[in-house]
Each structure stands twice: as C-alpha cells, then as structure tokens.
Amino acid sequence: MYCEKILEIRNLNKTFESRRKKNTVFNDFSLEVGKGEFLSLLGPSGCGKSTLLEMIAGFDMDYTGDMIFRGEIIAGTSGERAVVFQKDALFPWLSVFDNIAYGLKIKKMNSEDIKVKVEYVLDKVGLLDFVDHFPEELSGGMKQRVALARVLVMEPEVLLMDEPFGALDSFTRLRMQELMIEIREKFSITVIFVTHDIDEALILSDRIVMMDADNNDKYRELRPVLEKRYKSLTEKMMDEKYLRWKKEIIDWFHLK
Numbered sequence: 001m002y003c004e005k006i007l008e009i010r011n012l013n014k015t016f017e018s019r020r021k022k023n024t025v026f027n028d029f030s031l032e033v034g035k036g037e038f039l040s041l042l043g044p045s046g047c048g049k050s051t052l053l054e055m056i057a058g059f060d061m062d063y064t065g066d067m068i069f070r071g072e073i074i075a076g077t078s079g080e081r082a083v084v085f086q087k088d089a090l091f092p093w094l095s096v097f098d099n100i101a102y103g104l105k106i107k108k109m110n111s112e113d114i115k116v117k118v119e120y121v122l123d124k125v126g127l128l129d130f131v132d133h134f135p136e137e138l139s140g141g142m143k144q145r146v147a148l149a150r151v152l153v154m155e156p157e158v159l160l161m162d163e164p165f166g167a168l169d170s171f172t173r174l175r176m177q178e179l180m181i182e183i184r185e186k187f188s189i190t191v192i193f194v195t196h197d198i199d200e201a202l203i204l205s206d207r208i209v210m211m212d213a214d215n216n217d218k219y220r221e222l223r224p225v226l227e228k229r230y231k232s233l234t235e236k237m238m239d240e241k242y243l244r245w246k247k248e249i250i251d252w253f254h255l256k
C-alpha cells in the first residue's frame with residue numbers, strides 16, 4: 001500500500017554502556033516506514049521505543065547501522081522530523097498564538113502569512129477560540145493540542161510522537177485519538193507513534209510493530225486496518241476483528 005519509503009533503518013545496533021553494565025537495546029534491527037503511513041511502536045517499558053524515536057529524530061547519534069530518511073543518512077535533527085512528547089513544554093509567557101507562531105517567526109515569515117497558518121492549524125485542532133489564551137488557562141488536553149498545532153504549523157514530513165497522550169485522562173485521550181485520525185486525513189503526514197496502550201495502537205495505526213522486552217532483533221508486525229469506517233471509535237473497538245487482534249497482541253506479549 002505504501003510504495004514510497006520515507007524511512008529505512010538497516011542493521012541498527014544500539015548499546016548503552018555504563019561502568020557497571022552493557023545494555024544492548026537493539027541488535028541488528030531493521031525497519032522500513034512508508035510515506036503517509038501511521039506506524040505504532042508498541043512494547044513494554046524499557047524495550048527501546050523512546051530510544052528508537054530519539055535516533056530517528058537525530059537527538060541520539062550514538063549507534064551503528066544506517067538510518068536513512070528520504071534517501072539520505074540522518075546526520076542530526078531536522079524540522080522535517082518533528083517530535084511531540086508526552087508533556088510538551090509550551091512557553092508559559094506566550095499566548096497560544098505566539099507559542100504556535102514561534103518557529104515561523106524564527107524563519108522570518110511575514111506576519112500576514114504567519115496569521116493565516118496559525119489560524120489554519122488552530123482551527124484543525126479545534127482551538128481557534130483560545131488564540132489569545134495563555135498556557136496556564138488551558139487544560140492538559142488543550143495544551144497537548146497546542147503542542148501538536150505548534151509542530152504541524154512547521155509542516156514536517158514525519159511526526160514522531162512519544163506517548164503524546166500518556167498523561168491525559170481516558171476521555172481526553174479518546175478525543176485526542178479522534179483528533180489524530182482527522183489530522184492524518186487533513187495533513188497526509190507520516191506518523192511514528194510510541195505507546196504502551198494496545199487500544200491506542202489498534203485505533204490509530206496502519207501497522208503496529210510489537211517490540212520485545214530485550215534485544216529487539218526480531219519483532220512482530222500487525223496491520224490492523226478494518227475495511228469498514230465506523231461512526232465512533234467505541235463502535236470500531238467492538239468489531240470482531242478488532243477484538244481478535246487485541247487478543248493476539250495480549251497473548252503475544254504474555255507469552256514473551
């Protein structure tokens with residue numbers, strides 16, 4: 001389905017070394033991600049999900065193997081690969097508008113264009129009415145939506161999301177998951193999404209990579225794409241196939 005590769009990870013080896021011990025997190029790990037794909041990395045705590053995301057982002061360059069983004073070796077961070085963390089620090093002294101406009105101002109975009117772009121993304125995340133608010137006046141879910149808008153306004157190729165909804169209550173989380181589905185349709189962006197939540201992975205992903213607790217030389221893949229479109233996520237979560245996949249994932253991790 002995704003013919004054009006946007007990211008290739010080939011024979012990745014990653015070890016953390018301290019005076020006390022060596023911890024090999026990736027051992028000859030390879031993975032390809034297609035342009036426009038929504039890929040979730042699912043796995044237990046400590047299996048290396050965040051480490052992998054940091055290497056793709058270019059924050060961590062201490063590994064062997066190849067990380068190739070759009071045909072070129074990743075040499076460091078880039079605006080094309082934007083990261084959204086679990087708790088994104090917005091600038092508390094800036095309004096919602098100025099938080100989102102920040103990166104565009106650094107790029108010296110003119111103020112009219114900035115206004116159009118900021119309002120466009122704010123509309124997409126449903127926060128147009130809060131444009132003049134400050135972060136302290138927003139709920140956790142709203143802050144995460146601003147964080148998402150701040151990244152989207154820069155038009156990255158890939159969104160790297162590290163448990164972006166992990167700190168939210170379950171209702172807000174569900175709304176954010178619905179928003180992610182809409183955002184994908186509107187921005188046709190590639191997403192690599194880290195989560196430990198099986199439902200979240202099943203709801204959002206074209207493909208789930210299930211990572212093992214130790215040495216991710218092998219992983220299991222699942223493509224949970226239902227033929228039918230559902231009116232609500234709850235309806236989707238009741239689908240027979242969905243429940244079967246969920247059981248398969250639980251069994252796989254349980255037997256590991």
Ligand SMILES: Nc1ncnc2c1ncn2[C@@H]1O[C@H](COP(=O)(O)OP(=O)(O)OP(=O)(O)O)[C@@H](O)[C@H]1O
Binds near residue numbers: 045
């Ligand atoms: N800076 C570091 N120095 C040493 N070891 C590290 C460092 N960062 C991560 N590790 C180790 O690498 C392994 C993978 O960590 P990582 O944070 O990538 O896991 P994770 O799957 O994202 O976990 P979680 O779901 O809890 O966030 C863990 O064993 C961790 O202790």
